[in-house]
Amino acid sequence: MIKDLPDNTVKDIAIAVALEGENVEGKTWYVYLINLKNEAIENVLITAKGYGEKDGEQVKTSTLRHMIPNVQPNSFALIEPIDEETFGLSNEYWLSYYIGKNIFDKKFIFLPESIVDMNLIKLPVVNKPGVMIK
Known part of the structure; x- marks a missing residue:
C-alpha cells in the first residue's frame, strides 16, 4: 500500500533568513x-x-500562517521579518505547496544560535547574506 503512494519529496526548495x-x-x-x-x-x-x-523557562512564540499564491521558477518570496531576539530559539517553518495536483510538504527548523555571522553565505537568487536550509 505504501508503495502505491507518490514520492512527493521536497527538492530544490529552501527557506532562508537573510540579512x-x-x-x-x-x-x-x-x-x-x-x-x-x-x-x-x-x-x-x-x-x-x-x-x-x-x-531557564520554556518559551513559545505566536504561530503565524502565510499564504503565497504562486512562486515562479528560480525566484523567491518574502515570508516575514524576524527579530534577532528569536535566534536563541528553534525557529520552525512548515511548508506546503502544490505542483499541479500533487501536494508537497516539509518542515524546516533553524536551531538555536544557528543564525550567526559565521554561518552566513551568499543566498542563491536572493543575492544577500544569510543562512539557508534546503
Missing part, C-alpha cells in the same frame, strides 16, 4: 522562500513558530 541591513540600532532580518526549481509552485502555505528555552 537586509545594519544600522546603529541593530540588524534587520527577513525570512524568504526560495524556489530553485525550473517550475512554479502554487498555493504555498507556511506556518511559522518559535520555541525553546530562554533564561
Whole structure:
C-alpha cells in the first residue's frame, strides 16, 4: 500500500533568513522562500513558530500562517521579518505547496544560535547574506 503512494519529496526548495541591513540600532532580518526549481509552485502555505528555552523557562512564540499564491521558477518570496531576539530559539517553518495536483510538504527548523555571522553565505537568487536550509 505504501508503495502505491507518490514520492512527493521536497527538492530544490529552501527557506532562508537573510540579512537586509545594519544600522546603529541593530540588524534587520527577513525570512524568504526560495524556489530553485525550473517550475512554479502554487498555493504555498507556511506556518511559522518559535520555541525553546530562554533564561531557564520554556518559551513559545505566536504561530503565524502565510499564504503565497504562486512562486515562479528560480525566484523567491518574502515570508516575514524576524527579530534577532528569536535566534536563541528553534525557529520552525512548515511548508506546503502544490505542483499541479500533487501536494508537497516539509518542515524546516533553524536551531538555536544557528543564525550567526559565521554561518552566513551568499543566498542563491536572493543575492544577500544569510543562512539557508534546503
